[in-house]
Amino acid sequence: MATIRHERLTVTTNDAVVNVRQTVREFAVDVKLSLVDQTKLITAASELARNMVVYGGGGTVLLEQVENDGHQGVRATFEDQGPGIPDVALAMRDGYTSGGGLGLGLGGAKRLVQDFELRTEVGKGTTIVITRWK
Amino acid sequence: MDRIPILRMGRFLLVTIQVDMHDRLALALQDDLTNRIVSDRAKGVLIDISSLEIVDSFMGRTLGNIAGMARILDADTVVVGMRPAVAITLVELGLSLPGVRTALTVEKGMELLRAPGEDVVNGDHPS
Numbered sequence: 001m002a003t004i005r006h007e008r009l010t011v012t013t014n015d016a017v018v019n020v021r022q023t024v025r026e027f028a029v030d031v032k033l034s035l036v037d038q039t040k041l042i043t044a045a046s047e048l049a050r051n052m053v054v055y056g057g058g059g060t061v062l063l064e065q066v067e068n069d070g071h072q073g074v075r076a077t078f079e080d081q082g083p084g085i086p087d088v089a090l091a092m093r094d095g096y097t098s099g100g101g102l103g104l105g106l107g108g109a110k111r112l113v114q115d116f117e118l119r120t121e122v123g124k125g126t127t128i129v130i131t132r133w134k
Numbered sequence: 135m136d137r138i139p140i141l142r143m144g145r146f147l148l149v150t151i152q153v154d155m156h157d158r159l160a161l162a163l164q165d166d167l168t169n170r171i172v173s174d175r176a177k178g179v180l181i182d183i184s185s186l187e188i189v190d191s192f193m194g195r196t197l198g199n200i201a202g203m204a205r206i207l208d209a210d211t212v213v214v215g216m217r218p219a220v221a222i223t224l225v226e227l228g229l230s231l232p233g234v235r236t237a238l239t240v241e242k243g244m245e246l247l248r249a250p251g252e253d254v255v256n257g258d259h260p261s
Binding site: 015017018021025035038040042043046047050094108111112 | 154
């Protein structure tokens with residue numbers, strides 16, 4: 001898989017989530033994702049960016065325009081140095097929340113993209129990589 | 135701080151969301167609308183989201199909260215103009231906006247508010 005271009009954003013406040021949505025949208029338009037796929041990717045990114053602020057104490061988002069076997073896609077990597085997720089299976093479950101939200105963020109975001117990868121270590125932080133392919 | 139303007143038309147309050155809402159703006163709208171329902175003695179709230187490119191779980195929850203608070207204050211809420219891509223994404227996300235009445239257009243939404251409790255079917259509504 002090759003990276004065609006990339007951009008890194010720092011996300012420490014709720015307001016920065018808007019910036020993530022707008023930048024993800026630019027990448028999605030460049031890759032010519034369909035309107036529905038754009039909407040799904042932006043919504044997933046919005047959920048994960050907010051999670052990072054609320055639970056991870058903020059972090060960074062790396063956005064990449066990627067290509068694999070002639071297919072282009074947008075990959076977003078959300079990385080924080082927060083408390084980590086002790087029970088990933090529980091956190092992925094719809095309706096579970098540790099922060100007063102709806103508990104749809106993680107499981108919902110996974111449903112909205114094709115590739116979803118989560119790495120977490122308690123006390124070290126969480127990294128989530130999502131990709132939506134054209 | 136930015137605020138989303140709330141217009142009054144008779145007994146109804148109208149809101150058109152034309153910016154990508156950050157979370158504080160959504161919460162401010164929730165507070166402002168709740169206060170205006172009481173101060174204006176409004177019987178209905180119409181929220182036009184046709185400009186919104188996405189509705190994530192936070193915004194969805196805020197819309198649900200607004201409808202719930204309005205209900206307790208004896209006002210109906212109708213959300214209008216949702217884009218098809220937004221509807222598809224919301225349901226896949228796991229959010230079907232329970233308790234929120236919707237209509238495709240502002241006109242249909244106003245019909246719903248004027249005839250509370252009745253299902254307005256296309257071309258077949260009491261005038």
